[in-house]
Amino acid sequence: MSSISIIGTGNMARAIGALAVAGGNQVEVIGRDQSKAAELAKALGGGATTGEFGAVPAGDIVVVALLYASVVPVVTRYGDALAGKVIVDISNPFNSAADGLAIPEHISIAQEVAKAAPASASVVKAFNTIFGVVLAQARPLDVFIAGDDTRAKASVAEFVESLGLRPLDVGGLHMAHWLEGMGLVVMGLARHGIGNFDFALGAAIPG
Amino acid sequence: MSSISIIGTGNMARAIGALAVAGGNQVEVIGRDQSKAAELAKALGGGATTGEFGAVPAGDIVVVALLYASVVPVVTRYGDALAGKVIVDISNPFNSAADGLAIPEHISIAQEVAKAAPASASVVKAFNTIFGVVLAQARPLDVFIAGDDTRAKASVAEFVESLGLRPLDVGGLHMAHWLEGMGLVVMGLARHGIGNFDFALGAAIPG
DSSP, rough: OOOEEEEEEHHHHHHHHHHHHHTTEEEEEOSSSHHOEEEEEEEEOOEEOOTTTSSSSOOOOOEOOOOOOHHHHHHHHGGGGTTEEEEEEEEOOOTTTTTSBSSSSTOOOHHHHHHOOOTTTEEEEEEEEEEEEHHHHTTEEEEEEEEEEEHHHHHOOOOOHHHHHEEEEEEEEGGGHHHHHHHHHHHIIIIIIIISSSSEEEEEOOO | OOOEEEESSSSHHHHHHHHHHTTTOEEEEEHHHHHHHHHHOOOOOOOOTEOOSOOSSSSSSSEOSOHHHHHHHHHHHHGGTTTTOEEEEEEOOBBBBBBSSSTTOOOOOHHHHHHOOOOTTEEEOOOOTHHHHTTTTTTTOOEEEEOOOOOHHHHHHHHHHTOOOEEEEEEEEHHHHHHHHHHHHHHHHHISSSSSOOOOOEEOOOO
């Protein structure tokens, strides 16, 4: 069992929160709009609580489930309140056409989060290659994770397994850049190669 | 049925060539070392022929199955001999540690090939996320393809289907950059998340 806080009240927050409750984790929901957070916590059930935006989160793992442009500002705003936490960045920094990244090369949101977070926090990239709608279906899926802190990565992997999903370690946090690029590939597939959003990338030998 | 030429005599050339022959395609093998090309053509069987390095290839589709550093030089050397051809770049421009790309950002080998090739040629990125050893097992796999020329992409897709594999269009040739990054993710998974090389990325909802 993990103790997690989710900052955000959108589709990804809801999907991850629902799986987390179903997996027996202690879940806290945090929103800039406290009423939305309370509403989501109630909808999740399972003893999910709400926390105060900007205060020390209850969870050991803090999933920042915000649109990419808000992620670094919010982590910066939190500052030392995130000391010792495992911060999970799930964002996709798509440009407006969603056919390229909106951030400079050699950069990833996850790495920027690591710069903005307290030194005692660890950052793990995860979940960004899965559409919320697919995650909400709760079927077995692969969750690609990247991070420099082995212990933090192990705790996120344990959390991912509690959701009924398979964590797949792709390496250090610098790989977040390429996972964010895989987010673009997923979007490209939805538009060109598959024609819908009802799929996820995974590692397998089909057949 | 497609008519393809494969430039190269290594593992990927052999794996693609074997699937191509099994799929009923006309296959030509081209090597800088003519005896190696002849040996591979003989091993492939199915009427596979050998061509002269640098001369106009027999195939409508030309698969450049060389290490990444040789791809642009060879396409440049071919010059107008590739006029009107569909050139398939399968390369992974890994750095020596295979944890980053050896090429500048905003660049992909496929896009560099497009610059080096005759204007009447079209370039498609494909096959780079599949290890040769997995391809050689000939089980159903997903082949991610990217390219700007719809007709060229359709012809490569048809060829991929003849191999018993599933082509998945991820968008324009600029996506080759992110497919080359996915090659890094595949390598990272082999080292960290999976622990062996016996897998391929694909799009699915497992379970």
